[in-house]
Amino acid sequence: MKVITCASYYGTGSSAITDYVSEFEGVFSLTNEEFRFLHDPDGVDDLAFHLLENHNRHNAGHALKRYKRLVDFYDGNIFGRKYAPFFHDRWKEISYRYIDALTDFKFNGWWMYDLYDRGPWFYFRKRIVNKLLHKTLWRNDPERTLNTMKSEVTYCSAPTEERFVSLTKAYVGELLSEASGGAQTVMVDQIVPPSNLPRYTRYFDDIKVVVVDRDPRDLYLLEKAEWKDGIIPHDDVETFVKWYRYTRKHRQTEIFDGKTSLFVQFEDLLYRYATETARLRGFLGLDEIAHTAPGTLLVPERSKRNTRKWLEYPQYAADVAYIEEQLPEYLYDYSAVGVM
Template sequence: MKVISCASYYGTGSSAVTDYVSEFDGVFSMTNEEFRFVQDPDGIDDLEFHLVENHNRHNAGHALKRYKRLVDFYNGNIFGRKYAPFFHDRWKEISYRYIDELTDFTFKGWWMYDLYDRGGLFYFRKRIVNKVLHKTIWRDKPDRVLNTMKDEITYCSAPSEQRFVDLTKRYIEALLTEASNGADTVMVDQIVPPSNLPRYTRYFDNIKVVVVDRDPRDLYLLEKMEWKDGVIPHDDVETFVKWYRYTRSHRKRETFDPKTTLFVRFEDLLYRYDEETARMREFLGLDEADHKRPFTGLVPERSKKNTRKWLEYPEAADDVAYIERELGEYLYDYAAAGVEA
């Protein structure tokens, strides 16, 4: 199975890649839903850290419980189904099997974080019984602890790096095979991040990642004037500039592997469509003859309306000028694309 994924920095237009690739015959697209279970906190990357790289008797088992909880969250519930429909209601089944395969053995037992994870009220309610006992009938037994979680299960796991990677590869392929009914090529959104990619690509036998970025002026104005969802700082332009540099800082010290990763500008997909999509097809190994539904997903003329937003918001001219001074290296070169900025 070939896996194609896009990675971004929030709001940078990576869905354009998903939309374009979905126009090809022979590609199963999992839509623009983000499948972040590999990279998210408590996800697979965290599992490897606690099970393999920083193993100890408590953290390893706790990490498996945290991943199981993440699996349950991503499954969804009656208020909103998340991953379950994409995997024909087998997301939990396949994920629980992966957890079982990683687990060496279990036993009935608990530790402080089994209380902590359930919240402060739960923790203090459970522990107050011990306080009362030590003030009364256990006054002469200061080390005795009442077992208030007799049914709690502790997981024990210490796989080698190779075993962890092999089981993870098999797990992800099982999920994507179930979702796609065994397609040869699967397009899945955001399964890996744009940073530290060599760590994440180990979990796949064959993956191609397209990292997408866009002009910071548009990103700032879209968030400040239109999206207003609070993910990107926009109350003051100075903080936005710090955030933009911060989220891209990995590119100062990391080099993308050209075998697995392609960097594209969102604007190039719109203003240099023929050139840039040809470059992307070559990298992804897609045949132009299979491009049967052009412009049904990625429609450059429609998406261009989300560029050069400073022309719509002249009142933000001072902020735009500040971004141009501070983030000049990240600005899109409209002149090179034959467009007046």
């Protein structure tokens, strides 16, 4: 199976890659839904850290329980289905088998974080009897602890790196095969992040990662004037500039090798459509003949409406000038494509 994925920094237009690739015959697309379970907090990469790199008697097994909780969340519920429909209601089943495969053994036991994870009220309710006993019957036995969680299960896991990578690769492959019906090429959104790519691409036999960014002026104005969803800072332009640099800091050392990973500027997909999509096809190994539905999902003329937004919002001219001064290396050169 060849896996194609896009990675971005929020709002930078990576869905254009999903749309373009989905126009090809023989590509199974999981749509623009983001599948972040490898790199989200408490996700698979946290397992790698706690099971391999910083293994200890408590954190390793607890990381498995935290991942199980994330699996449950991503399965969805009656208020909103999340991953379950994409994997034919087998997301949780396949994920639980992966957790079991990583688990060496279990026993009935608990520690403080089993209480902490359930919130402060649960913690204090469970521990108040223990405190009362220490003030009365156990006043001379300070080390004694009341077992208030007899049904709690502790997981124990200490795999080798080879075993962990092998099991994770099989897990990801089974999920994508289930979702796609065994397709040879699968398009999946955000399954890896744009940073520290070798850490995540090791879980795939064949993956192509397209990292997408866009002009910071447009990103700022879209968030400030249109999206207003609060994920990108936009109350003051100085904080936006700090955030933009902060989220791209990895690019000082990140290598996009043109073999596994490719960097694409969103605007090039629109203003240099023919040449940029040809470069993209070459990297992805897609045959132009298989492009059977061109222009049905990625429509450059339509997407261009979300560029050069400063022309629509002249009231933010001072903010735009500040971005141009502070982030010149990230600005898209419109003059190079004949647009002023």
